[in-house]
Amino acid sequence: MRPALSVVFFTVSAGAGLGLAVWLVLARALGAAGDDATFWRTAACAFVLVSAGFASSTLHLANRRNAWRALACWRTSWLSREGVAAIGFYAASGAYLAAAALRADAALALAGALVVAFAAGTFVSTAMIYACLKTIPQWRTWHTRVAFPLLGLAAGLVAWIAVRGPAAPQGLAAGSGVDLWRELAVALLAAGGALKLAYWAKFPGPDAAPSPNDALGLRDGTIRLLDAGHSHGTFLTDEFCFRVARERARTLRAAALVAGFVAPMALLELATGAWSGAAAAVLCVAGLFVERWLFFAEARHVVRLYHGIRD
């Protein structure tokens, strides 16, 4: 699949923003959200990340005038559900921030629960947009369903630590000297890295898709493309026949793993300076860009069979 940068940016940025919002709500509920300035600074960061993501997603649309119609088919389309969940997230977030400003604690708890619920709904919808496609075996896996929520929450937590700064441990871990948020972020990053390693180790190959014989409805014989019937590129070759060289994919996988997971884990675990959280967040998001680019670039649509491409 063509790795459209607008969609790569969208899923990484909005995922991190949604994750950050979820952690902010949880931290505040646990009394660990720091002072007011930290709370509002974090909320602003989450808003910017989510909004930049959704703004970027509209760049992918060839006819943006009709984007408002995208909420119509929520009963069948995960893309539509994603839009509905995102709007629910904005509404719940608005109510949550209003309750926080007015110090209405009961409303704050209710709105906070809604923020988490709509963020979860958005995560699930985004994942299912890709996981529901029967045409792309590399996306129709448990990996896709887990990766979007997990990586979003991991990046959000790293961002929370960066925005919060090296504050003294509060709430649950108060007095213990252990920063539970950092430990949790390291655990999530480890889980995310393990997920990617497991996915790449058992990457669905040509056998996961229909064969060229299935594509032509011919039981016997070995099939080879003689002529694709067009002299230059088409919409189909542009969109579905993107190929990334094996060597390059290997390099990028390593880069994603190191920048996105290993380096932030090391920074959060070993470094203590005020800069360590910010450096971890920047590296994590950069690594996730590479990871998400590969998620698209390495996906193989079955229409490639009609273009003589099997792997």
Add this chain to the structure above:
Amino acid sequence: MKLGLVVDLDTCVGCHACAVACKEWNGESAMAGGSPDRDPYGAVPSGVWFNRVRHFEVLSDAPRDAASGHLNLSKTVNVPLSCMHCEDADCVTVCPTGASYKRAEDGIVLIDPERCMGCNYCAWACPYGARELDPSSGTMRKCTLCVDRIYDAALPAEERQPACVLACPAHARHFGDFDDPASAVSTLSRERGGGALMPALGYRPVNRYLPPRAPAQVDVSRLPAAPTLRERLASLVNRVVSL
């Protein structure tokens, strides 16, 4: 009704007449929204096609027929691909705006360009490459089964067929109702063992593809042995006479 096409992979000669006729009819069609080209006479021409013909070589798995000892020849198979008007059309259910729809009365899958936002998601869901984005309007395009021909009472009855079917010089394309077991397409598909492409994906495509017929086999054991002296003499005489 369940309208669709039968494509005969045995007789298709790969001439692209169906694809050109499709372009001609749908180029300006209001129902199809047009199938515009990009830089058609330039160095890198491209464009929207609702129907594309691809050419494949099918090599026999067994190089020699075990019984006759004859070589099994490879075969060129030309495969025209257009919308299969699937019964479980994911391109319709994934569409967020409702621009893609499947008609209840005849099963034709259509796009309303007025509602399409050009997100490409339906094209991602289609395994047959039947949907292509028109970059000039930013909306998706696809085969309409010439819905603006097949019901046109102003046309003679025999012309109320998709343009591709009418254009095919090899009669490799047939149009009809698969819901009617007695229809020409149902009968043809049944008799020739017509099948769907990639049925395992579960889209239940309507169009049927007739497999190439087995090539005629010559039984070498029944070929005449070496000519007798009498036959060679007769042959010599024949050649002299015909000088």
